[in-house]
Amino acid sequence: MYRANQGQRQRGNINGLRQNYFNGRQTREAISVNVMSMTILDQLKQSWLTAVIGCIMCVTGMCLLFWNEGRALKVAYSINEGLRNVVVIPNSMVQASEYEGRLVHLSGPLQVSEPLTEPDYGIVMSSIKLKRRVQMYQWVEIEEEQSFGRITTEERHYYYTTEWKDKLVDSDHFYIRTGHHNPKEIPIKSQIQVADEVKIGAFTLGTELKSKFKDFIEITSDERPEQKTIKMHSGLYYHSVDLWNPQVGDLRLQFSYAGKHGDVYSVVGLLEKDTIKPYYTADGEEILLQQRYRISVEQMFHFERVHNYWRTWANRGLGWLIIFIAASCLANILKTIVTSSTFLCGIVVVESLTMSVSMSVSLMVIGLAWIWYRPVIGICLALASFLPLIYSTLTSGSSSQQRDNYRRL
Secondary structure (H helix, E strand, O other): OOOHHHHHHHHHHHHHHHHHHHHHEEEEEHHHHHHHHHHHHHHHHHHHHHHHHHHHHHHHHHHHHHHHHHHHHHHHHHHHHHHHHEEEOOOOOOOOOOHHHOOOEEEEEEEEEEOOOEHHEEEOEEEEEEEEEEEEEEEEEEEEEEEOOOOEEEEEEEEEEEEEOOOOHHHHHHOOOOOOOOOOOOOOEEEEEEEOOOEOEEEEEHHHHHHOOOEEEEOOOOOOOOOOOOEEEEEEEEOOOOOOOOOOOOOOEEEEEEEOOOOOOEEEEEEEEOOOOOOOOOOOOEEEEEEEEEOHHHHHHHHHHHHHHHHHHHHHHHHHHHHHHHHHHHHHHHHHHOOOHHHHHHHOOOOHHHHHHHHHHHHHHHHHHHHOOOOOHHHHHHHHHHHHHHHHHOOOOOOOOOHHHHOOO
């Protein structure tokens, strides 16, 4: 009898423990749901600044990607239009009225009517451009923070040194101005001279085409200037009493040229009144090309395609990077949204959330941009935007447990 009563008491205790366990589990699940429902608001309150920054960066990255795809396609269409309409002038020395108003391609040596000069330095150069770069020896302030190991103090130290600088350093804003005074202006300015008249055969290069000559080559000369106050060393011209021991305010100049007389160039542009000018396509894109040496018209347009290709991918990478940073700023809020949804928990992995979301959003925006021009490609890219989420889910193992794991944390 005693043993029977004891067994009943034990069974009752076990049933009571089971009931308490299930009641506690239901209570914890209810509390967990309430906590998760409140976490989104809490996250917004705690990290509202990073959320705003993330939203702004996300919109910026999406706009950059959308604009980039549209521009890339317009440039590609314009290149094809130009290649269809361009005509090759076989002899650039002979003028022909039938090419007037058309997109033309011609090659030949540059002819500069009058040389560009720097009389004070004895430089005479027959080229399209002559560049003068001026640097002044000036005081420069260096600010450093005082640190001891990993601890950084608010105390700052200022050091001063002298360097050759292209721009004027304002010494009035130095922390210690005594003994560190720079001149108020640079007496000789940097400049670029451009030749008035440049031709290839019988055709004149327009102002826009001359501005595209940017590959400068440094001028090295052994002829010393007539002025004794100007010294010369390693191709540089110094306004200094002692170039081995320069003083604050001393100057040094460097000269370079672009588009030398006699160099062979190939150009593509609109022929108007015997002058090569920019050609505008139906999309409003400008076509005005120049390359060193004799290059066929197909090769010149191929170079433009390659340039457009790399520029497009560079902007794509930049747009994705901006969206990735935006997703990192919104990571806590995104994790809370994912873990509070049973559906999202099954398709999105929290551990790789920022990477997968940034790649999916980037592909989605690129796809939407392509729908406007090529619907089939755009729809395929939009559907492909789900692949990063699916791939991260498949490679992460069992994603069904991440919700419970996240709640335990």
